[in-house]
Amino acid sequence: MVSRVSRxxxxxxxxxxxxxxxxxxxxxxxLASWLAAFAExxxxxxxxxxxxxxVLGWATMIAMGAVYQLVPVVxxxxxxxxxxxxxxxxxxxxxxxxxxxxxxxxxxxILIGGFAVLAFAGILxxxxxxxxxxxxxxxxxxxxxxxxAAVFHLVLAGAAGMLMGLNFAFxxxxxxxxxxxxxxxxxxxxxxxxxxxxxxSFKLFPMFHLSHGHPEALQRWVxxxxxxGVWTxxxxxxxxxxxxxxxxxxxxxxxxxxLYAVHLSQIVRFRHKQTPGAGIRWSRHLAIGQASxxxxxxxxxxxxxxxxxxxxxxxxxxxxxxxxxxxxxILAYLSxxxxxxxxxxxxxxxxxxxxxxxxxxxxxxxxVNALLTAIFAGLFVLAAGFGWNSPLLQSLGDGLLAAVSxxxxxxxxxxxxx
Amino acid sequence: xxxxxxxxELLKQVYDPELGVNVVDLGLIYELDVEGGRVRIRMTLTTxxxxxxxxxxGGVRRVLERHPGIEDVDVRVVWEPRWTxxxxxxxxxxxxxxx
Numbered sequence: 001m002v003s004r005v006s007r008x009x010x011x012x013x014x015x016x017x018x019x020x021x022x023x024x025x026x027x028x029x030x031l032a033s034w035l036a037a038f039a040e041x042x043x044x045x046x047x048x049x050x051x052x053x054x055v056l057g058w059a060t061m062i063a064m065g066a067v068y069q070l071v072p073v074v075x076x077x078x079x080x081x082x083x084x085x086x087x088x089x090x091x092x093x094x095x096x097x098x099x100x101x102x103x104x105x106x107x108x109x110i111l112i113g114g115f116a117v118l119a120f121a122g123i124l125x126x127x128x129x130x131x132x133x134x135x136x137x138x139x140x141x142x143x144x145x146x147x148x149a150a151v152f153h154l155v156l157a158g159a160a161g162m163l164m165g166l167n168f169a170f171x172x173x174x175x176x177x178x179x180x181x182x183x184x185x186x187x188x189x190x191x192x193x194x195x196x197x198x199x200x201s202f203k204l205f206p207m208f209h210l211s212h213g214h215p216e217a218l219q220r221w222v223x224x225x226x227x228x229g230v231w232t233x234x235x236x237x238x239x240x241x242x243x244x245x246x247x248x249x250x251x252x253x254x255x256x257x258x259l260y261a262v263h264l265s266q267i268v269r270f271r272h273k274q275t276p277g278a279g280i281r282w283s284r285h286l287a288i289g290q291a292s293x294x295x296x297x298x299x300x301x302x303x304x305x306x307x308x309x310x311x312x313x314x315x316x317x318x319x320x321x322x323x324x325x326x327x328x329x330i331l332a333y334l335s336x337x338x339x340x341x342x343x344x345x346x347x348x349x350x351x352x353x354x355x356x357x358x359x360x361x362x363x364x365x366x367x368v369n370a371l372l373t374a375i376f377a378g379l380f381v382l383a384a385g386f387g388w389n390s391p392l393l394q395s396l397g398d399g400l401l402a403a404v405s406x407x408x409x410x411x412x413x414x415x416x417x418x
Numbered sequence: 419x420x421x422x423x424x425x426x427e428l429l430k431q432v433y434d435p436e437l438g439v440n441v442v443d444l445g446l447i448y449e450l451d452v453e454g455g456r457v458r459i460r461m462t463l464t465t466x467x468x469x470x471x472x473x474x475x476g477g478v479r480r481v482l483e484r485h486p487g488i489e490d491v492d493v494r495v496v497w498e499p500r501w502t503x504x505x506x507x508x509x510x511x512x513x514x515x516x517x
Contacts, residue, residue, distance in 0.1 A: 069469075073468070073469045073471075076466060076471075203467070206465075207464075207468075208436075210437065210464060210503070210514065212502055213502075272506075272514060273437065273514045273515065340436070340469055343473075344470065344472075344473055347435070348470075348472060348473035349473075351432060351433075351435070351474070351476065351477030351480070352432050352477030352479065352480030352481035352482075352484075353477075353481070353484065356433075356435070358435045358438045359436050360438060
């Protein structure tokens with residue numbers, strides 16, 4: 001049984017917030033130039049560097065911290081397999097992603113290859129620690145199985161990334177590099193983040209709504225369609241399959257996201273708490289928006305495959321998925337996860353001994369709502385700027401997005417001082 | 419020496435910090451036995467795998483242990499029967515905006 005609050009998740013959450021702030025500051029510093037170039041061709045050193053800072057330094061770092069915090073809880077207060085290994089993993093992964101981002105920026109193939117191996121080593125340590133914890137507990141539910149699936153796909157995404165990093169250094173695979181890139185993106189975006197967000201929501205979303213008695217049958221359909229989508233997509237990318245194979249992968253993934261949004265609505269219908277908090281409400285809005293876009297893309301890509309596969313559309317879709325749904329959901333949940341973690345750490349052992357604040361007193365829900373609304377307004381303007389190739393809209397959207405994101409990170413991070 | 423009412427009032431000082439409702443009005447206390455200075459409680463939480471398990475159960479234990487009339491506290495967490503919203507008291511329902 002867990003007898004004290006682990007500080008391990010703090011390191012991941014704090015580092016994730018710092019990476020997030022660094023990304024936004026960097027965006028503010030050279031706003032128009034990088035976005036205009038990114039919209040034309042995202043495959044540039046600065047684009048790779050920023051992408052890895054955001055996806056590994058922020059989203060994956062926060063996600064790892066959330067896994068370290070929630071897996072012992074979901075397993076009813078069992079200890080991690082090894083907390084010490086968790087700290088080693090933190091150091092290895094942090095050095096790996098930071099070096100990788102620097103290597104991309106410097107366009108230094110040896111740095112990219114070396115730090116890609118280190119980042120992958122950090123992922124392997126994480127997978128071993130979480131895998132051993134889950135296997136030892138042997139308590140398989142839709143949540144724990146989904147978490148295991150997410151970590152499994154993270155390992156595969158990391159392996160594909162490491163192979164690409166080595167290819168930068170040694171040029172072993174020639175044109176196969178591009179196919180590997182497709183598999184790397186699909187495994188990471190749909191596999192790692194898709195499984196993690198959906199499965200953790202199966203636990204957290206009802207908990208914050210105090211929902212009881214809701215049907216859970218759709219959870220397995222979500223996981224099944226997601227797995228079908230990932231595992232139709234990966235070989236399609238690796239073997240350069242015809243467009244209809246990619247379309248089937250998209251259709252399966254879109255089905256998973258639509259069912260996920262429907263399931264969240266089921267949970268809301270069975271709620272016994274009127275207000276779950278702004279972050280949780282936003283996570284549902286994002287899921288519905290994401291499902292709508294995915295469902296729209298299915299017929300659109302069947303009729304106009306060239307438009308959907310164009311670079312510009314890929315940037316819009318990728319940005320909306322990674323920054324919009326994945327990043328937005330992480331931001332939204334952070335407004336709950338950080339107060340939870342901090343309250344448990346600082347006030348948990350004082351409860352019953354003295355008067356302690358409630359979590360609502362640690363963070364103002366109205367401010368969370370206002371900031372998240374401004375963030376997603378900025379995201380919408382930026383996506384429109386990409387779509388219409390308007391540098392002005394791109395600058396305005398990203399300026400708003402970056403500035404408000406910094407405020408939000410600071411506001412949520414300030415909970416650690418309460 | 420304490421009586422049941424005193425113990426219940428003490429327990430009302432322990433809140434689920436996320437829901438903002440105390441453990442009595444949430445209906446988390448299944449059984450309460452008071453014998454002289456000995457208090458035995460059988461309680462649950464709103465969901466198995468609750469992130470606040472240690473804080474809430476520890477809070478129940480601590481709030482009782484600091485009372486001068488209580489010498490021994492035994493708190494047992496059970497998952498059967500599962501907690502349901504029907505266990506909320508009218509005050510708990512009002513605090514949650516239950517409808």
